[in-house]
Amino acid sequence: MSITAAVPPATVTTVTPVGTPPVAAAPVLPRQREEPDRRLAAQVHHDLADVALVGLGYVGLPTALAFHAAGSTVIGLDASAARRSSIADGSVDLLPSDHRRLAEALQDPARFTVSADPGRLQDAGAVIVAVPTPVDDHLQPDLSILRAACRTVVEHAVAGQVIILTSTTYVGSTEDLLVRPLRERGLEVGTDLHVAFSPERIDPGNDRHAHEDVPRVVGGVTEACTYEAMRVLGTYAAKLHPVSSPAAAEMTKLFENTFRAVNIALANEVADITRSLHLDVLEIVEAAATKPYGFMPFYPGPGVGGHCIPCDPHYLLWQLKSLRQHPPVISSAMTAIAARPAQVVERVQQVLSAAGRGMRGSSVTVVGVTYKPDVEDVRESPALEIIDGLRRYGVEVGYHDPLVPVLTCHDGTVLHSQPASRAAEVDLVLLHTAHDCLEPAWVERPSLLLDATYRLPAGPTRWTV
Ligand SMILES: NC(=O)c1ccc[n+]([C@@H]2O[C@H](COP(=O)([O-])OP(=O)(O)OC[C@H]3O[C@@H](n4cnc5c(N)ncnc54)[C@H](O)[C@@H]3O)[C@@H](O)[C@H]2O)c1
Structure with a gap:
């Protein structure tokens, strides 16, 4: 199945969290919902691949397999020879359901290839970036891997492509690492190609929530970008939630994981309190x-x-420093977590x-x-x-x-x-x-x-x- 095919409206389901006003649900999708930009689509070699994944790690590989299972033709790029060989011999760390998908994909070389050659990006209708975004020893974001991957994507970008950044990162990354460099290369986002940020929410090792069922937040640079990214991700994801911009999607992911960090720090603190009070924390x-x-x-x-x-919360703390803003709750949660x-x-x-x-x-x-x-x-x-x-x-x-x-x-x-x-x-x-x-x-x-x-x-x- 080609991602250039028009997506039936039923597969682009917007979800709205309880208790919040609907986020630009209707107006965010422009007229292209019925009539995608055929001019752009025609410029990409869609017959070669529907989607290329840059980074086949805990996020990228299950995503590649989900696309393949949904009928797409997939190119998986990974810079690590060890990773590529553990994928090829099936020894890679995956949920049993994804192991089954991998076995099927490996039997289907016409629709699933793993490569180290970034030149293959030019063959893809959509490019999804899922490379690591760690912190260094000083808890500062280490953006070197993400920057290098985005540079490669920009270098090989072709008109008509849909580029989706999924690595967790600071607010403004999509603009800094993709939109501006693409413009410098002469490719205008929203007209020549489409760019969006859509954070990944996968929970490795947890098969209680199928990858397909976890809603994806999508923020495009333009409304057409949001639509195109939703069309790509809607190939396998059942629920999509558009937001107004890549920055909103970037911040959504940072908030989700900061929320978890703060609550885990609180749970640890409550455990210490209940021990002092001779109570069982689990019971409480x-x-x-x-x-x-x-x-x-x-x-x-x-x-x-x-x-x-x-x-992830350190990406936010680092960014806030440049705004001279100090968020005391997040800072103390991260200090407590580090001390655990x-x-x-x-x-x-x-x-x-x-x-x-x-x-x-x-x-x-x-x-x-x-x-x-x-x-x-x-x-x-x-x-x-x-x-x-x-x-x-x-x-x-x-x-x-x-x-x-x-x-x-x-x-x-x-x-x-x-x-x-x-x-x-x-x-x-x-x-x-x-x-x-x-x-x-x-x-x-x-x-x-x-x-x-x-x-x-x-x-x-x-x-x-
Ligand atoms: N692992 C999780 O639970 C999880 C969940 C949600 C979001 N995320 C986010 O997703 C992103 C990816 O995380 P991950 O856990 O999959 O990382 P990972 O380390 O498991 O995998 C990343 C892969 O990218 C490859 N890679 C690095 N640079 C590359 C390049 N230039 N070209 C091609 N391949 C390259 C690496 O060899 C590696 O195999 C991070 O931003 C992370 O924060 C992770």
């Missing part, structure tokens, strides 16, 4: 969650990881001490080292910082994770996942990430267990952070 959260309005449950834990919650792994280390010390042991020479196994359950991703995982902190105290630290056979610590030390037999031998087991596939021995056998997930029932040898 679950009781509060019975309120049918005005409350959303968030759960405490050992900290946050991945490339979203620990990073150190608090876990302190708690290990307290629990060992209550059992008559010191840190130096004690053995601790950290169980589950990924930043969340059922994924192999250890980026920004609090486990890494906790392991570092424990080692600094002279603790003999090991780890167990069925999804991470080998772990490289921050100082370069390489550790190997310990077998379940170790559970009964170590002084303390720290449950950090509760994967579905964890062997019960890890929670049944330890003489001391510190639960940083707050999910286990209490017991005489079980403590919570």
